[in-house]
Amino acid sequence: MGAxxxxxxxxxxxxxxxxxxxxxxxxxxxxxxxxRADTYLVGNLCPYVKSCLETAIRQELPPLxxxxxxxxxxxxxxxxxxxxxxxxxxxxxxxxxxxxxxxxAVLYYSQDLRRLAGELARLGERQLEDSLxxxxxxxxxxxxxCWRGLLAARARGEICLSGSDVMxxxxxxxxxxxxxxxxxxxxxxxxxxxxxxxDFRGRPRxxxxxxxxPAELPALVEEWGGWPVCEDxxxxxxxxxxxxxxxxxxxYLHLARLYLGGPxxxxxxxxxxxxQQYWAGVVNxxxxxxxxxxxxxxxxxxxxxxxxxxxxxDRRGLPLLRLDGDYTGGGRGQWQTRVEAFLExx
Amino acid sequence: MTVTAGLDLGSxxxxxxxxxxxxxxxxxxxxxxxxxxxxAWRALKAALDQAGIGEEQVDGIVATGYGRVRVPFAHxxxxxxxxxxxxxxxxxxxxxxxxxxxxxxxxxxxLDRGGKVRDFVMNEKCAxxxxxxxxxxxxxxxxxxxxxxxxxxxxxRGASISSMCTVFAESEVVSLVAEGRPVAEIIRGLHEAVAxxxxxxxxxxxxxxxVAMTGGVAKNRGVVKxxxxxxxxxxxxxxxxxxxxxxxxxxxxxxxxx
Numbered sequence: 001m002g003a004x005x006x007x008x009x010x011x012x013x014x015x016x017x018x019x020x021x022x023x024x025x026x027x028x029x030x031x032x033x034x035x036r037a038d039t040y041l042v043g044n045l046c047p048y049v050k051s052c053l054e055t056a057i058r059q060e061l062p063p064l065x066x067x068x069x070x071x072x073x074x075x076x077x078x079x080x081x082x083x084x085x086x087x088x089x090x091x092x093x094x095x096x097x098x099x100x101x102x103x104x105a106v107l108y109y110s111q112d113l114r115r116l117a118g119e120l121a122r123l124g125e126r127q128l129e130d131s132l133x134x135x136x137x138x139x140x141x142x143x144x145x146c147w148r149g150l151l152a153a154r155a156r157g158e159i160c161l162s163g164s165d166v167m168x169x170x171x172x173x174x175x176x177x178x179x180x181x182x183x184x185x186x187x188x189x190x191x192x193x194x195x196x197x198x199d200f201r202g203r204p205r206x207x208x209x210x211x212x213x214p215a216e217l218p219a220l221v222e223e224w225g226g227w228p229v230c231e232d233x234x235x236x237x238x239x240x241x242x243x244x245x246x247x248x249x250x251x252y253l254h255l256a257r258l259y260l261g262g263p264x265x266x267x268x269x270x271x272x273x274x275x276q277q278y279w280a281g282v283v284n285x286x287x288x289x290x291x292x293x294x295x296x297x298x299x300x301x302x303x304x305x306x307x308x309x310x311x312x313x314d315r316r317g318l319p320l321l322r323l324d325g326d327y328t329g330g331g332r333g334q335w336q337t338r339v340e341a342f343l344e345x346x
Numbered sequence: 347m348t349v350t351a352g353l354d355l356g357s358x359x360x361x362x363x364x365x366x367x368x369x370x371x372x373x374x375x376x377x378x379x380x381x382x383x384x385x386a387w388r389a390l391k392a393a394l395d396q397a398g399i400g401e402e403q404v405d406g407i408v409a410t411g412y413g414r415v416r417v418p419f420a421h422x423x424x425x426x427x428x429x430x431x432x433x434x435x436x437x438x439x440x441x442x443x444x445x446x447x448x449x450x451x452x453x454x455x456x457l458d459r460g461g462k463v464r465d466f467v468m469n470e471k472c473a474x475x476x477x478x479x480x481x482x483x484x485x486x487x488x489x490x491x492x493x494x495x496x497x498x499x500x501x502x503r504g505a506s507i508s509s510m511c512t513v514f515a516e517s518e519v520v521s522l523v524a525e526g527r528p529v530a531e532i533i534r535g536l537h538e539a540v541a542x543x544x545x546x547x548x549x550x551x552x553x554x555x556x557v558a559m560t561g562g563v564a565k566n567r568g569v570v571k572x573x574x575x576x577x578x579x580x581x582x583x584x585x586x587x588x589x590x591x592x593x594x595x596x597x598x599x600x601x602x603x604x
Contacts, residue, residue, distance in 0.1 A: 319465075324470055334470075337412070337425050337426070337427070337468070338468060340425045341425040341426075341427035341428060341463065341466060344424065344425060344427070344428045344463065345462070345463050345464075
C-alpha cells in the first residue's frame with residue numbers, strides 16, 4: 001500500500017491518486033464536538049469540515065503524504081485556507097470543481113485535474129502516464145460497478161442488506177484501509193456472504209438523503225423500525241457515480257465527465273433539473289416509500305436542496321422527514337421521536 | 347367491558363389516563379422525576395384508583411412521551427405525535443391541525459380526515475417556544491407560571507422581546523424589569539414571542555383550519571390568545587389539554603383490542 005493521500009469531497013478523482021501509487025484515504029471526521037477547530041473556523045460553518053480539522057489538530061489521522069481539498073463549497077474553501085497551517089502534515093493540494101455539467105465545465109475541470117495530477121506527481125517518485133491513469137480508471141470502475149450491482153440487488157429485494165452495513169463497508173472502501181477496499185472487485189461481497197442478513201421486509205423502504213450522512217444514522221433508523229434502501233449522500237450512493245461512455249484519448253476529459261456527470265450533489269446549484277431526475281430514478285428503482293433528509297447544520301446547499309426535495313416529494317405524494325444534525329454523534333435523542341413518529345405515519 | 351390506559355411521560359409532567367369503553371374513567375398529572383418507571387407506575391395506580399378499577403382488569407397499556415422507552419409494563423410504545431393526533435381526533439374529528447406545546451418541545455401536527463398524521467414539524471434543539479422557556483421567564487419575573495396567562499391578558503400592550511434564545515431572552519427580561527416595565531407587559535411580550543415562533547413552525551408545515559391546541563401551555567390563555575392573533579384563527583382547547591397525549595395513548599391501546 002502506497003503513502004496515503006487524504007481527500008474529502010466525492011468530486012475528488014481518486015483514480016489520479018491511485019495511478020501515482022498513492023492510497024486514497026477519505027477523511028470522514030470524528031465523533032464529538034470540535035473545540036480546537038472552533039478556534040480557527042467560524043461558528044456557523046459545516047460541522048463535517050470542522051470535524052475533519054479537529055481530527056488533524058488532535059493528530060488522530062494516519063500519516064498523510066498530502067491532502068487534496070476540492071474547493072467545492074464555501075466550507076471547503078475555508079478548510080483549504082486553514083488546513084495547510086493547522087491541519088495536515090504533508091502537502092495541501094486544491095481542486096476547483098464546477099457547479100454545473102456542460103462541455104465548458106467538463107473542459108475546465110479536466111484541465112484542473114491535469115494540473116492536480118502534475119502537483120501530486122511531484123510528491124511521489126512516479127511520473128503519471130495516461131496508460132497508468134486508464135488502468136486506475138478501469139480498476140475503480142470495476143469496483144464501483146460491483147457496488148452498484150450489489151445495491152441494485154438490494155433494491156430488487158434479491159439480497160437483504162442493512163443500511164448500516166452498507167455505510168460501514170463504503171466507509172472502509174473509501175478510506176482504502178480495509179481488505180474490501182484493496183481487493184479489486186470484491187466490494188465487500190465476501191463479507192456479505194458471511195454475515196447474517198437482517199430481514200426488514202414489510203418495513204417502509206426509505207431513502208436517506210443529505211450532503212454527507214452521519215455514520216450512525218442508518219443504524220438508528222433501522223433500530224427504530226425503518227429500512228434504509230438508498231443512501232443518497234456523498235459518502236453513500238453518490239460516491240459510486242454512474243457509468244459513462246469511455247472517452248478515447250484524454251483520460252482527464254473522461255474523469256471530468258465521469259465525476260461531474262455522476263449523481264449530482266446539492267452544491268450543483270446549476271444542475272437542479274438533473275438532480276430532480278436522479279431522485280425520480282432512485283424513487284422508482286428502489287421503490288422508495290418515504291424520504292428522510294438529513295440537513296447538516298449551516299450547510300446552505302443542503303438547506304436549499306431540502307426545499308427542492310420537499311417540492312419533489314409533495315408532487316410524488318412521498319412522506320418526507322427533515323432531520324437536523326451537527327455531526328457530533330449526539331443526535332440520537334432528538335432524532336428518535338421524529339423518526340418513530342414518521343414511521344408511524346406509514 | 348374494555349379497559350385501557352395511556353401514560354405520557356413528558357419532561358416536566360407525567361400523565362395517566364384510564365378509559366373504560368371509550369370514556370375517560372380516571373386521569374392524573376404528576377411531576378416527572380428521574381425514575382420514569384416508578385412515576386409511571388404511581389401515575390397509573392392513581393388513575394386506576396380514581397376510576398375504581400383494579401390493575402388486573404387493564405386490557406392494554408400504551409406509553410408515550412420522552413420517557414416511553416422506560417416503561418417496561420407498557421404493551422406498546424407510541425410517539426406523542428401520533429398520540430396527540432389520536433386524542434384530538436377522538437374529541438373533534440374535524441380538526442386538521444394540532445399544536446402541542448409541552449415542557450421541552452413544541453409540535454405542529456397535520457391530520458388527514460381519518461385522524462391519521464399527515465405531516466408534522468417539531469422545534470429544534472432549543473427551548474424557545476416551550477413550557478420550559480415560560481418557566482424560566484416566570485422564575486425571573488417572580489410569578490407562578492400558572493398566573494402568566496391572566497396577567498398577560500390584563501396588559502394593554504406587550505413589551506418587545508427581540509431574542510428567542512432562552513438565555514438571551516432572560517437577560518432581556520432582566521433589563522426590562524430594571525427599566526421599570528410592568529411585569530404584565532413583559533409577560534405578554536414573552537407570549538407573543540412564543541406565539542410568533544410556533545406560528546412560523548405552523549406555516550412551515552402548512553397548517554389548516556380548524557386548529558386545536560394541546561399540552562400544558564394550552565392552559566395559558568395568554569399564549570393561546572397570542573397564537574390566535576398570529577394565525578388569524580380561533581383555536582380550540584380541550585378542557586384538560588395536558589392529558590390529550592395520554593388519552594390518545596389509551597385510545598390507541600383500545601384500538602388494538604378491536
